[in-house]
Amino acid sequence: MLLILLILLNRASIIFMFIYVFLYIMTTSHNQSYSRNEIKQHNKEDDCWIIVKNKVYDVTPYLNEGIHPGGDEVLLKYGGKDATQSFTDIHSNDAWKILDKYYIGDLNDTSFISVLKNMLWY
Ligand code: HEM
Numbered sequence: 001m002l003l004i005l006l007i008l009l010n011r012a013s014i015i016f017m018f019i020y021v022f023l024y025i026m027t028t029s030h031n032q033s034y035s036r037n038e039i040k041q042h043n044k045e046d047d048c049w050i051i052v053k054n055k056v057y058d059v060t061p062y063l064n065e066g067i068h069p070g071g072d073e074v075l076l077k078y079g080g081k082d083a084t085q086s087f088t089d090i091h092s093n094d095a096w097k098i099l100d101k102y103y104i105g106d107l108n109d110t111s112f113i114s115v116l117k118n119m120l121w122y
Contacts, residue, residue, distance in 0.1 A: 032105030043080030057102040
């Protein structure tokens with residue numbers, strides 16, 4: 001009985017490892033990556049970065065154009081922060097396409113929870 005349990009546990013951990021490696025490879029690119037601490041510094045009108053789904057966007061040019069339908073304040077409010085929830089809640093496919101233009105790299109957070117959350121949650 002104990003042996004069967006051990007074999008099952010072993011199988012589960014091997015499957016778990018494969019899933020983790022698969023998710024890691026799928027979501028990690030070799031682009032420039034930034035830490036949350038570094039991103040946090042970019043929270044001003046003339047230097048505004050946001051995180052959406054583990055990707056980093058320098059939205060300063062968009063902010064400076066003053067064309068955001070939701071206003072500039074809300075962009076500034078999320079400057080240097082993770083805007084995933086708000087962005088995914090509110091925006092259309094068109095907005096995602098606009099956002100793409102400002103992509104500068106990835107968040108260097110590849111913890112299992114973070115990878116899983118971004119793949120399944122939003
Ligand atoms: C560069 C990043 C962003 C881009 C390109 C963008 C783009 C857009 C676009 C195109 C719309 C019009 C509706 C639509 O097509 O979805 C919109 C509306 C809106 N956005 Fe953003 N957005 C950005 C960031 C944000 C962030 C971080 C927030 C934070 C909550 C936000 C809040 C809103 C709100 C509240 C509206 C609705 C305005 C209304 O209907 O009165 N946006 N955005």
